Amino acid sequence: MNKINELFAGRGDRKLLSIYFCAGCPSAESTADVIRTLERRGIDMIEVGIPFSDPLADGPVIQAAGTVALRNGMTLERLFGQLEEIKDEVSVPLVMMGYLNVIMHHGIERFFRRCSETGVSGAIIPDLPFADYLADVKPTADRYGIRVIMMITPETSEERVRFIDSNTDGFIYMVSSAGITGAQSSFDDAKQRYFRRIDAMNLRNPRMIGFGISNRQTLESAQANAAGAIIGSKFVTLLNETGNADDAMDRLYEDLRR
Amino acid sequence: MKDSFFADENGFYGDFGGAYIPEILYKCVEDLRRAYLPIMESDEFKAEYRALLRDYVGRPSPLYHARRMSDKYGIKLYLKREDLNHTGAHKINNTVGQILLARKMGKSRIIAETGAGQHGVATATVCALMGMECEVFMGKTDVERQHTNVERMRMLGAKVHPVTTGNMTLSDACSEAIRDWCCHPSDTFYIVGSTMGPHPYPDIVARMQSIISEEIKWQLQEKEGRDYPDCLVACIGGGSNAAGTVYHYVDDSRVRIVLAEAGGSGIDSGRTAATIHRGEPGILHGSKMLVMQTSDGQIEEAFTISAGLDYPGVGPMHCNMAAKGRSEVYAVNDDEAVLAGYELTRMEGIIPAIESAHAVAALGKVTFGPGDVVVLTVSGRGDKDVETYLANKDMAGEYGKF
Numbered sequence: 001m002n003k004i005n006e007l008f009a010g011r012g013d014r015k016l017l018s019i020y021f022c023a024g025c026p027s028a029e030s031t032a033d034v035i036r037t038l039e040r041r042g043i044d045m046i047e048v049g050i051p052f053s054d055p056l057a058d059g060p061v062i063q064a065a066g067t068v069a070l071r072n073g074m075t076l077e078r079l080f081g082q083l084e085e086i087k088d089e090v091s092v093p094l095v096m097m098g099y100l101n102v103i104m105h106h107g108i109e110r111f112f113r114r115c116s117e118t119g120v121s122g123a124i125i126p127d128l129p130f131a132d133y134l135a136d137v138k139p140t141a142d143r144y145g146i147r148v149i150m151m152i153t154p155e156t157s158e159e160r161v162r163f164i165d166s167n168t169d170g171f172i173y174m175v176s177s178a179g180i181t182g183a184q185s186s187f188d189d190a191k192q193r194y195f196r197r198i199d200a201m202n203l204r205n206p207r208m209i210g211f212g213i214s215n216r217q218t219l220e221s222a223q224a225n226a227a228g229a230i231i232g233s234k235f236v237t238l239l240n241e242t243g244n245a246d247d248a249m250d251r252l253y254e255d256l257r258r
Numbered sequence: 259m260k261d262s263f264f265a266d267e268n269g270f271y272g273d274f275g276g277a278y279i280p281e282i283l284y285k286c287v288e289d290l291r292r293a294y295l296p297i298m299e300s301d302e303f304k305a306e307y308r309a310l311l312r313d314y315v316g317r318p319s320p321l322y323h324a325r326r327m328s329d330k331y332g333i334k335l336y337l338k339r340e341d342l343n344h345t346g347a348h349k350i351n352n353t354v355g356q357i358l359l360a361r362k363m364g365k366s367r368i369i370a371e372t373g374a375g376q377h378g379v380a381t382a383t384v385c386a387l388m389g390m391e392c393e394v395f396m397g398k399t400d401v402e403r404q405h406t407n408v409e410r411m412r413m414l415g416a417k418v419h420p421v422t423t424g425n426m427t428l429s430d431a432c433s434e435a436i437r438d439w440c441c442h443p444s445d446t447f448y449i450v451g452s453t454m455g456p457h458p459y460p461d462i463v464a465r466m467q468s469i470i471s472e473e474i475k476w477q478l479q480e481k482e483g484r485d486y487p488d489c490l491v492a493c494i495g496g497g498s499n500a501a502g503t504v505y506h507y508v509d510d511s512r513v514r515i516v517l518a519e520a521g522g523s524g525i526d527s528g529r530t531a532a533t534i535h536r537g538e539p540g541i542l543h544g545s546k547m548l549v550m551q552t553s554d555g556q557i558e559e560a561f562t563i564s565a566g567l568d569y570p571g572v573g574p575m576h577c578n579m580a581a582k583g584r585s586e587v588y589a590v591n592d593d594e595a596v597l598a599g600y601e602l603t604r605m606e607g608i609i610p611a612i613e614s615a616h617a618v619a620a621l622g623k624v625t626f627g628p629g630d631v632v633v634l635t636v637s638g639r640g641d642k643d644v645e646t647y648l649a650n651k652d653m654a655g656e657y658g659k660f
Contacts, residue, residue, distance in 0.1 A: 052555075052556065053556040054424075054433050054542060054543075056280060056436050056437060056440070056544075057280040057282070057437075059437075076555070077554070099541070100278060100541045101549070102555035104555070105538075105553075105555030126280045127278045127544070129277060130284075131268075152281065153281050155282055155284070156285070160284070178282055178442070178443055180440050180441060
């Protein structure tokens with residue numbers, strides 16, 4: 001069974017916490033340490049960012065992390081090599097997150113084959129059109145047992161949410177706001193109404209809410225209306241500031257209590 | 259069935275095009291896809307658009323027989339004078355049309371990207387005309403090298419955001435404009451400046467610029483007694499003036515299409531913007547096109563003396579035309595463009611934009627038949643580039659000795 005499906009099937013009422021980091025930042029060889037540390041510190045699922053020169057859906061923090069990673073010489077091939085070395089130690093699901101150009105250039109088939117060989121369970125490709133997902137990407141990913149995670153946003157119509165829900169597996173990535181990645185200090189009433197509206201749709205897939213989660217208010221309002229929350233920019237910032245995944249997690253848990 | 263060189267219903271030109279956008283933009287791009295043709299084909303839109311082109315932009319732009327240049331190259335050379343449009347380039351043909359589209363779709367805020375600043379100025383101009391809020395994203399490098407255009411935009415009431423990511427040029431400005439759009443998808447209309455971006459933008463921009471070839475047809479009929487040239491010549495960055503120049507002739511096999519992309523220091527120098535020569539299929543700014551990229555799929559920076567051609571991709575319509583052999587694409591290096599700019603200046607009294615100078619330089623690379631009727635689009639005027647021309651007098655041979 002795919003580890004993502006296992007995670008959601010086995011969670012009971014427990015709310016999940018997933019962390020994103022950009023591979024290659026702060027250093028090219030930090031991937032293994034960050035993943036091991038996140039798992040040890042109780043993170044349920046880890047999103048491994050593939051750096052890209054032109055990340056359209058990302059705010060300044062993740063853009064900068066990508067720039068640092070590329071400057072450090074990070075490549076997708078190198079990342080797969082790092083993941084392969086630790087694949088027997090990692091038990092939480094790993095989800096690759098990257099833009100279509102890098103994945104297409106690597107080769108769609110080769111990308112998913114390498115995912116399956118290196119212990120990766122899913123992939124998030126923010127600029128993958130749903131039609132391409134259905135026609136090419138999903139059939140290939142399915143052959144290798146990899147879940148392609150698609151997004152919904154406050155702009156996504158109810159009809160399209162249903163369509164996405166009925167054609168995906170694993171979980172749905174629910175974008176909190178009309179915007180790009182980056183920490184927010186609070187989720188206002190409109191966002192919470194959107195969370196509740198989607199929650200009330202009783203979708204077949206579990207949902208994880210991401211974009212903007214940085215403190216207790218944003219975490220709790222996300223977790224109240226979904227299976228869990230995804231933290232990206234906030235963790236990337238802390239990792240850059242501390243230079244160490246353990247210290248970054250100390251700071252993160254502290255901030256999430258505030 | 260013969261392949262069309264225009265977009266299919268999904269926005270593909272052969273293998274290129276499409277709409278590769280984050281889900282947050284799906285609705286507004288889909289709304290635009292559904293709305294643009296009914297609006298653009300409505301009598302109301304056509305009447306308003308045509309009236310503005312005539313009375314505000316100053317169209318039709320002249321088709322000028324350049325006699326001295328004709329003699330030099332042994333052809334009959336006509337210059338399509340887009341440099342004489344209001345704001346100084348072809349860009350305003352598109353912004354006038356897109357702002358009408360934005361208004362009909364009920365959008366209140368306009369954003370745009372700009373390289374040389376011509377599209378930014380053309381957007382700021384129509385926003386002033388319509389009393390709409392305007393924000394322009396421009397790479398910090400370009401803000402510095404095209405300072406006059408920045409001041410023009412500010413004077414017109416636009417807010418100019420200098421973009422400090424990447425090498426701070428057009429490509430980075432596009433990324434930042436798209437990010438802004440992601441944050442304001444419901445009230446904002448993104449006026450894309452070239453035949454790029456997610457479908458339907460390449461088709462919208464090509465249609466808005468098609469006024470150029472529409473006029474060439476009747477102007478040639480008047481002057482030559484036939485409505486087609488033997489050859490069309492245009493410069494190409496994202497591809498908007500080239501698309502407008504060739505639009506009514508793409509399916510006419512009697513007409514050669516010659517395009518000049520920016521070779522920078524040379525296509526093998528590592529400092530080039532010659533995307534059709536150096537690019538590979540990739541996804542950039544919402545569209546599948548030829549993109550200059552590394553073996554790992556990272557977008558490479560483009561380099562050229564011309565801020566308006568400084569882009570590592572090229573619009574999908576042109577990728578397809580080049581792939582199918584419909585267009586002949588030449589790379590024109592910085593020094594060749596500067597020399598050609600001086601040549602047009604001295605021989606015809608027209609200082610072209612450095613972008614357009616690339617098209618002029620292509621004249622020296624093409625083998626024409628004797629007396630061929632050639633139409634070359636002077637996409638913009640060179641006022642903004644005077645400093646660049648002066649700083650590079652050494653590239654201009656005899657013309658530079660003053």
